[in-house]
Amino acid sequence: MSLLVIGSLALDTIETPFGKKEYTLGGSATFVSTSASYFTNKLSIVGIVGYDFPLEEIEFLKSRNIDTSGLEISNEHKTFHWHGKYHTDMNNRDSLKTELNAFAHFNPVLSDYHRNSEIVCLGNVDPVIQLKIINQLESPKLVMADTMNFWIEGKPDDVFKMLKKVNIIVVNDSEARLLTNENNLIKAGKAILNLGPKVAIIKKGEHGAVLISKDTIFTVPAFPLEEVFDPTGAGDSFAGGFIGWISKSNNFDANNLKKAVIWGTVMASLSVQGFSLEGIRNINQNIIENRYNNLLQIMDYN
């Protein structure tokens, strides 16, 4: 099924205990679409970049069979720039700079082709923009969205309006708690189901992920890694693996959603093994499949 990914494209400067990279390709749409591109080639992105965005990075996205016709290039503004520095334990980070630049003017008008997308993944952007995009869609079969603390605290009413219109929400544990005022994650997940989505997926970083729907609770551990080089984009890589698998398999059954959570976990684990996008920028399909099988072994009790 055709998959449309909407979100940010950025040039990130990232510091971790293992090193520093400046103005490297990042952004939610970048991670989601690159990750999903290992599963489907009926894949489009909609986003905005600035006049300084390296053309070879657009070529890179095209090389992943991603349709970039919905990529707006601003003549007036630079590309969204984020500068983050991770603490020694990698679980916390400081945002040293957040320069929205062109992204502050992101207000997409979808082409007819994109309006007719069957599956839509709304990366973490302003919920007002997420709603505008949803309202442009013709008859999507599945809409998945991400959001974050910044929007939940800053525009709660718009976040709640958006939630009413999406089928699947993907958030991390602190976002799930903030969204629902429930400290217990299982309660938080069930409370999210009362806000609109049929499925809540809660990401717990090194502790894996849990999928909660009316009839199902399903947990997946994180893939056990001895080194994490850069957690940036792990959540978006997860979302890309998840939604990429759904697009490829064309199946919304509960059991297939579970498999999608496992594929998402695989892509997140590959992502954190490289700086920024490098962990998933160019991987052999066999590596992905081997890791999937290894993760099943780790979960397997027989």
Place this chain on the structure above:
Amino acid sequence: MSLLVIGSLALDTIETPFGKKEYTLGGSATFVSTSASYFTNKLSIVGIVGYDFPLEEIEFLKSRNIDTSGLEISNEHKTFHWHGKYHTDMNNRDSLKTELNAFAHFNPVLSDYHRNSEIVCLGNVDPVIQLKIINQLESPKLVMADTMNFWIEGKPDDVFKMLKKVNIIVVNDSEARLLTNENNLIKAGKAILNLGPKVAIIKKGEHGAVLISKDTIFTVPAFPLEEVFDPTGAGDSFAGGFIGWISKSNNFDANNLKKAVIWGTVMASLSVQGFSLEGIRNINQNIIENRYNNLLQIMDYN
């Protein structure tokens, strides 16, 4: 196979956001043996209590088919008393009182019957005592031990000596990190294997548990609960379910250790649903088996 459980028996005062209980039955040997008693009746405890220990609690242990012939009753001292108060989020607690009383004089001499135990579970006591017990054993088939930050920091040399003599160590995540100076839990687990044990089991509270051996990494999520009434004894209930299953099944294969981790997780989840020991004091075997099957469903991706 015969199972010997050694550790503390206590009268605890516990405060959680849900209430307070005073001088209620607790202690590592109590939780481990009660939990294990749902799996095996070839089960003995060795421990010490004071002159104030309620006789009906000894009768309770006997009613669970636990051999209490190794239970010393001090005429001079009161029973070990711990008073703990949990914070609102239940993840942290303050120890308001720790009165060792009779437990300060715990220095067990095993009977011939207990020396010949096939499986031995050493609860969290002074590593010097743990070593003394190990040295009294004739030819155990499996020795499992627990320890804690207090001993790792206070008597590291003795902890390391003890580790050389045990087959399985069960610790929580912070203890695993402290023991190995490794922040990454997978690295910490592998580093523990270099200290002696063939198997390291790391408990992660609400995030479940991971078993690490030379050839195996196996993770189990915590059973998803919407309410936790009292986390006291969860780790010991886990250890009891784990070692109880091993005793019952008489099987040390990797696959059976995985099943034991699942049974341990089940017992821990039942334990935290009641105050102190109440969660596992008197449960129907069907409830345990149903929860085991429910946990498998939550882990099952097919």
